[in-house]
Amino acid sequence: MADLITYRDAVAEGIAREMRRDASVVCLGEDIAEAGGVFKTTTGLLKEFGPERVWDTPISEQAIAGAAMGAAMTGMRPVAEIMFSDFLACCWDYLANEIPKVRYMTGGQVTVPLVVRTANGGGLGFGAQHSQATENWALTVPGLKIAAPATPADVIGMLAAAIRSDDPVVFFEHKALLATKGPPPPPGHVVELGRAAVVREGGDITLVALASTVPLALKAADILAGEGIEAEVVDLRCLVPLDAATVLASLRKTSRLVTVEENPYQGGWGATVVSIVADEGFGLLDAPVRRVAGECVPLPFADALEQQVVPTVDKVVTEVRGLAAY
Amino acid sequence: MDAGALLDRYERMAVIRRTEKAAHDLFLQGLVKGTTHLAAGQEAIAVGASAALRPDDYVFATYRGHHHALARGATPEECLAELMSRATGLCGAKGGSMHLTKAATGMLGSYAIVGAHLPMAVGAAWSARLRGTEQLAVAFFGDGATNIGAFHESLNLAAVWRLPVLFVCENNLYMEYTPIADVTAVPRPAADRAPAHGIPGEVVDGNDVVAVEEAVGRLARRARAGDGPAVLEAETYRHFGHSRADPAAYRPAEEVERWLKHDPLDLARGRLAELGVGAETVAEADERARAVVERAVAAAKAAPPPDPREALTDVWADGGAAWRT
Numbered sequence: 163m164a165d166l167i168t169y170r171d172a173v174a175e176g177i178a179r180e181m182r183r184d185a186s187v188v189c190l191g192e193d194i195a196e197a198g199g200v201f202k203t204t205t206g207l208l209k210e211f212g213p214e215r216v217w218d219t220p221i222s223e224q225a226i227a228g229a230a231m232g233a234a235m236t237g238m239r240p241v242a243e244i245m246f247s248d249f250l251a252c253c254w255d256y257l258a259n260e261i262p263k264v265r266y267m268t269g270g271q272v273t274v275p276l277v278v279r280t281a282n283g284g285g286l287g288f289g290a291q292h293s294q295a296t297e298n299w300a301l302t303v304p305g306l307k308i309a310a311p312a313t314p315a316d317v318i319g320m321l322a323a324a325i326r327s328d329d330p331v332v333f334f335e336h337k338a339l340l341a342t343k344g345p346p347p348p349p350g351h352v353v354e355l356g357r358a359a360v361v362r363e364g365g366d367i368t369l370v371a372l373a374s375t376v377p378l379a380l381k382a383a384d385i386l387a388g389e390g391i392e393a394e395v396v397d398l399r400c401l402v403p404l405d406a407a408t409v410l411a412s413l414r415k416t417s418r419l420v421t422v423e424e425n426p427y428q429g430g431w432g433a434t435v436v437s438i439v440a441d442e443g444f445g446l447l448d449a450p451v452r453r454v455a456g457e458c459v460p461l462p463f464a465d466a467l468e469q470q471v472v473p474t475v476d477k478v479v480t481e482v483r484g485l486a487a488y
Numbered sequence: 489m490d491a492g493a494l495l496d497r498y499e500r501m502a503v504i505r506r507t508e509k510a511a512h513d514l515f516l517q518g519l520v521k522g523t524t525h526l527a528a529g530q531e532a533i534a535v536g537a538s539a540a541l542r543p544d545d546y547v548f549a550t551y552r553g554h555h556h557a558l559a560r561g562a563t564p565e566e567c568l569a570e571l572m573s574r575a576t577g578l579c580g581a582k583g584g585s586m587h588l589t590k591a592a593t594g595m596l597g598s599y600a601i602v603g604a605h606l607p608m609a610v611g612a613a614w615s616a617r618l619r620g621t622e623q624l625a626v627a628f629f630g631d632g633a634t635n636i637g638a639f640h641e642s643l644n645l646a647a648v649w650r651l652p653v654l655f656v657c658e659n660n661l662y663m664e665y666t667p668i669a670d671v672t673a674v675p676r677p678a679a680d681r682a683p684a685h686g687i688p689g690e691v692v693d694g695n696d697v698v699a700v701e702e703a704v705g706r707l708a709r710r711a712r713a714g715d716g717p718a719v720l721e722a723e724t725y726r727h728f729g730h731s732r733a734d735p736a737a738y739r740p741a742e743e744v745e746r747w748l749k750h751d752p753l754d755l756a757r758g759r760l761a762e763l764g765v766g767a768e769t770v771a772e773a774d775e776r777a778r779a780v781v782e783r784a785v786a787a788a789k790a791a792p793p794p795d796p797r798e799a800l801t802d803v804w805a806d807g808g809a810a811w812r813t
Contacts, residue, residue, distance in 0.1 A: 225610065233611040235596055266582055
């Protein structure tokens, strides 16, 4: 087997590739330089690019997001890290009011080419304030692009697209995927934002997944295949731009749909996908749509409790069996 | 400052004063929607600071930012057209009074979430450092902004990175409707906090355009030389209320009278007289300012509204607003 790369190392590799090709790419965040990031996702960047391009910040999320914005408005391409996605709330003004609006309210005068990276999701036992899947927060704000890769190759390819984007991108790296491995992509690998991937083909039901729920959906599909149900798994990769066309195309084959998301059911991205299907794909459906999502509770600490409230393989399998028999 | 330079500053202030008066009148005529936060009385800070800056320096302002936009190169016509929702407005009528921006001249925006732009100025100064341009970034803000977290995060980050950024507080004594002293534990809300972040904090008469220009010039030279950020607290007073709905009845009459007698335009006129500039020369400057603003009002009134299709442009860098494929 060729050398594999972890999702964790792919983050640093993806950033490094862009820093090598573009001197305007700079990094800032808490513990990202000497320490290499609390999740070791920026290991090696300080050594290769030096302290003029890799900056440790104080614990000041507003200053991190605001400074990244100011730098992006004036010629740089900052990659800012907000350590845990829960902490996006500490700088929410920048994500909700400043970064996504400035281009519009200035009549197109200002462009904000920045990436806000953040560690998202549960599964590591960090408790309620370090475990949420918050990509649905960003989904409520017009003007933010949202990327959430599921594989090391996509981490690198989507980071390339995000950093090169002239629009602001919130880049969700899933904590539960950090140790997973995959083949490293070739040099120059770019995954265009807004292109979903059909990661498993099947004719009976469409599972739409994102980030951590992609391997989960694939495991469920394997189990279901043993029962004669062939699930097609769509990895959305991005919530904005949203590749609804790929979802609808899959639905044309399968006539059945389940979304699998880690954020809470209440306001989750699955609701947006399902509403598009209801609007534009109702005639394609042979069964009701279903959403497997997080429960509307804060994330509990104990594994036994967390498994009750996040999507699991069993929950997906159960939901699909029900729909297949509909 | 010589007489010619001071007369230039005076005329710039006169244009701003007349533009603010026009904005007020146009609002009363129903031609300006929403709200306005007029800066009449605070002109010396924008004009003095701008005169001390390089043309390529960056400026970030607040919802009370008409004077900064005008001082940094926006014309009265494009500002008033923006307020009047015309296609020729500074931001194509997508911004309005609180969001006057002219990026081409370094006026990188006025932001209406109190204090939010301070970290942006830090980032612009960081960017200037990274690009080696010796540009400065200036954040103008009100006294009320000194009590939000971003103020302190910004001062600390600018200080620890020794960035070329100036924090200029326009202390007009009121946090919206409330005296700043009632909600702040120190007498100088900006300057007194600066030393806690390792930054010099100075106080200047914000109605004296000469004093402001001198102070900003000195702190700008210091920052460009690599000595880091500074806080300048400019004491001033707004002639109108906080916003258009506010008659400012909460202000003591004696206080209002005292400050109206300390008007930036009067102060500059006094200095001009001391420098031997005749009253007729000053009157000519006033007349030029009057004519500029009168023409601006007429042009803005005559301009068309924006094309409604513009509502769905400019979300993304490609010019569009598409969020799905």
